[in-house]
Amino acid sequence: MKSRAAATPFALWMSIFTVVPMAIVVWFAFTDETGAFTMANIAQIWQYAGTYVDSIWMGALATVICLLLAYPVALSISRKSENMQRTMVMIVMLPMWMNFLLRTYAWMTLLENNGLINQFLRWIGVIGEGASLELINTDGAVVLGMVYNFLPFMILPLYSVMAKLDNRVIEAAQDLGSNNWQVFRRVILPLSAPGIVSGVTMVFVPAVSTFVISKLLGGSKNMMIGDVIETMFVGDGCNYNVGAALSLVLMVLMLLCMSLMRNVDNGEDELGGMMT
Amino acid sequence: MNEKKIIELKDIAVSFDGEPVLKNLNLSISDGEFVTLLGPSGCGKTTTLRIIAGFITPDSGDVFFEGKRVNDLPAYKRTVNTIFQRYALFPHLNVYENVAFGMRVQKKSNAEIEETVTKMLELVNLKGFEKRSVSKLSGGQQQRVAIARALANNPRVLLLDEPLAALDLKLRKDMQTELKNIQKSLGISFIYVTHDQEEALSMSDTVVVMDNGVIQQIGSPQDIYNEPENAFVADFIGESNILDGVMLEDYLVEFFGRKFKCLDAGFEPNEPVDVVIRPEDIDIVEPAKGHLTGLVTNVTFKGVHYDTIVDFKGFKWLIQTTDYYPEGSNIGIVLNPEDIHIMKKSAYSGMFGDYSSYSEEFDELGDAVAAAEAEEEAEE
Structure with missing residues (x-):
């Protein structure tokens, strides 16, 4: 009974900050303006199916790019001396301390039709005078923005797992005849799997539901599901009930994606062990 | 092999x-x-x-x-x-x-x-x-x-x-x-x-x-x-009493002012040497019959034997014996030629083999330090 009493503050905290808000979302999703039960909100969601797919696709793409960029960085940081590690982690975190909006606006000025990149390309003569590459308001710009903003969230969990990797285990693998690639595939990769899972979670979830990046870099035609949800809560055409339904479905979809990934990850582990 | x-x-x-x-x-x-x-x-x-x-x-x-x-x-x-x-x-x-x-x-x-x-x-x-x-x-x-x-x-x-x-x-x-x-x-x-x-x-x-x-x-x-080659080996492997001696001629060594027959040869005449006597090789006899006589200053029961510390003219030896000689008793010892091992002087001479500071606590303290060092080495 003692342990149950000790858990009370946590249970209270959980119910105030997690369970109650969730319940409110569910309540709104299944009611109309009068508060009566309805499935109409959920039924409406079908018209946004394309946006969901696009958002998940772009979020996944950004996550994969983040992983590919972050993995070698995290690995090389983790193999440095302790002082060097601290410095390098600091450098990775530094951009995170600058305002998120500011960083995204900075990309706007770089990518604009009259932005720095296009000006530079005109100056060196790659594109003609007056012409410009269409950089901003594209899916590419949105993915770039996501990768840029969320990269540290991939590097840090990967690094923290890799830093704990025992060098003697790597030596043991070499001792048993593994070359560098085999050491990586048979020891480092499986042992860093927990870092991959948490890194992917920390990038994928905010990337799929982002609305600022897509709004600033993607323009009006590249709406992501986050933008749609925003319109339901802000401005003239707002509808809390549909917005709540959209959020609820997004959450379910992301949970599905994450559990799918975890299964793939576990399966790969076993495969890695069994493969000859 | x-x-x-x-x-x-x-x-x-x-x-x-x-x-x-x-x-x-x-x-x-x-x-x-x-x-x-x-x-x-x-x-x-x-x-x-x-x-x-x-x-x-x-x-x-x-x-x-x-x-x-x-x-x-x-x-x-x-x-x-x-x-x-x-x-x-x-x-x-x-x-x-x-x-x-x-x-x-x-x-x-x-x-x-x-x-x-x-x-x-x-x-x-x-x-x-x-x-x-x-x-x-x-x-x-x-x-x-x-x-x-x-x-x-x-x-x-x-x-x-x-x-x-x-x-x-x-x-x-x-x-x-x-x-x-x-x-x-x-x-x-x-x-x-x-x-x-x-x-x-x-x-x-x-x-x-x-x-x-x-x-x-x-x-x-x-x-x-x-046949340890120097004082370090003699001390690190097992227990040793290590004394200063002079090799008078082949098979004859002098220490504590007495000449002893030994089995070692090949040294210069009158070459200073380290003499190793293992604590378990020493025979205890009545004082009158001993080559050397000393005073028991400390006895520790170790199960199989007693660690007996004996003072010979201010230099303390460790003797391991199955017989009990209480603190304060006078004893004599006999050293046979095969009990005496002669080593050339080395950088380690004088660093080991004196049991003057011997005590149980000291021994354990030493072990704890060694264990901590082993830990450190393992961490590297």
């Missing part, structure tokens, strides 16, 4: 951050030999092992494997395998896959892997543990997995880096016997690193005593114990 040299180290020197760790080390190891590198922490024994394994490239000198120079051969291409301090098992693999690791890398067939893993797990008494997670095993069991994993690769030479240091005394004794049996039955060379002199003496064909990056003595356990 035969005379074929399998590993040779020639003039090896290594320094870390300008600190010399090994100085001009020469060592050769025969096929099928059980060699122990013995010394206090920081003596360079683990470094020597890591050079053979291929984890450290010496600053100068050459490593030969069956006559071929292998200085630049990376660890994964060498036909030696290592049992690491604290085992370094793969935490993401079960017992079976840990043992199979080396063969998976070599792309052996599943059937062959299964046969070898089964054989190895039987060899180390871990049959039925195949599916266990290595983190759920006891220290002794993890140790066995590490042995099976290294032997499954069929190495020509097995390197063991203080493999039993983390086990309790009883388990350590059992594993010593088991390791020795495994080595005999497989007929491969073992290079064994330890700071435990008893372990070294009971397991090895050859003991290499190291201190300060220099080999102090190479020899059979009997040689090392009975």
Whole structure:
């Protein structure tokens, strides 16, 4: 009974900050303006199916790019001396301390039709005078923005797992005849799997539901599901009930994606062990 | 064991951050030999092992494997395998896959892997543990997995880096016997690193005593114990009373103002020497009949014998005897020629072999420091 009493503050905290808000979302999703039960909100969601797919696709793409960029960085940081590690982690975190909006606006000025990149390309003569590459308001710009903003969230969990990797285990693998690639595939990769899972979670979830990046870099035609949800809560055409339904479905979809990934990850582990 | 040299180290020197760790080390190891590198922490024994394994490239000198120079051969291409301090098992693999690791890398067939893993797990008494997670095993069991994993690769030479240091005394004794049996039955060379002199003496064909990056003595356990080359070896291996003496002529030494017959020769006339007398070799007699007489100042019961500290003219000796002589009693001792061992003077002369500061607490304190140092070395 003692342990149950000790858990009370946590249970209270959980119910105030997690369970109650969730319940409110569910309540709104299944009611109309009068508060009566309805499935109409959920039924409406079908018209946004394309946006969901696009958002998940772009979020996944950004996550994969983040992983590919972050993995070698995290690995090389983790193999440095302790002082060097601290410095390098600091450098990775530094951009995170600058305002998120500011960083995204900075990309706007770089990518604009009259932005720095296009000006530079005109100056060196790659594109003609007056012409410009269409950089901003594209899916590419949105993915770039996501990768840029969320990269540290991939590097840090990967690094923290890799830093704990025992060098003697790597030596043991070499001792048993593994070359560098085999050491990586048979020891480092499986042992860093927990870092991959948490890194992917920390990038994928905010990337799929982002609305600022897509709004600033993607323009009006590249709406992501986050933008749609925003319109339901802000401005003239707002509808809390549909917005709540959209959020609820997004959450379910992301949970599905994450559990799918975890299964793939576990399966790969076993495969890695069994493969000859 | 035969005379074929399998590993040779020639003039090896290594320094870390300008600190010399090994100085001009020469060592050769025969096929099928059980060699122990013995010394206090920081003596360079683990470094020597890591050079053979291929984890450290010496600053100068050459490593030969069956006559071929292998200085630049990376660890994964060498036909030696290592049992690491604290085992370094793969935490993401079960017992079976840990043992199979080396063969998976070599792309052996599943059937062959299964046969070898089964054989190895039987060899180390871990049959039925195949599916266990290595983190759920006891220290002794993890140790066995590490042995099976290294032997499954069929190495020509097995390197063991203080493999039993983390086990309790009883388990350590059992594993010593088991390791020795495994080595005999497989007929491969073992290079064994330890700071435990008893372990070294009971397991090895050859003991290499190291201190300060220099080999102090190479020899059979009997040689090392009975004929130590200097005060360091005499003190590190077992207990020793080490006295200043003068070698008057062959087979005649003088110390404490008395002449004693001995079995050593080949010194200059009147050469100053170190005289070693092992505490268990000393016979206690009545004072009148003794070569020397002294006063018992301290007695400690050790089970099999008494550690008796005796004051001879201000110099305290340790005598191990099964008879009890109470504190304050006067005794005489008799030294036979075979009890006296003569060593040339060395840099270690005068540093060891005096029991004036002897006490139980002091001894334990010393051990605790050594244990802490061993910990530190392991952390590196």
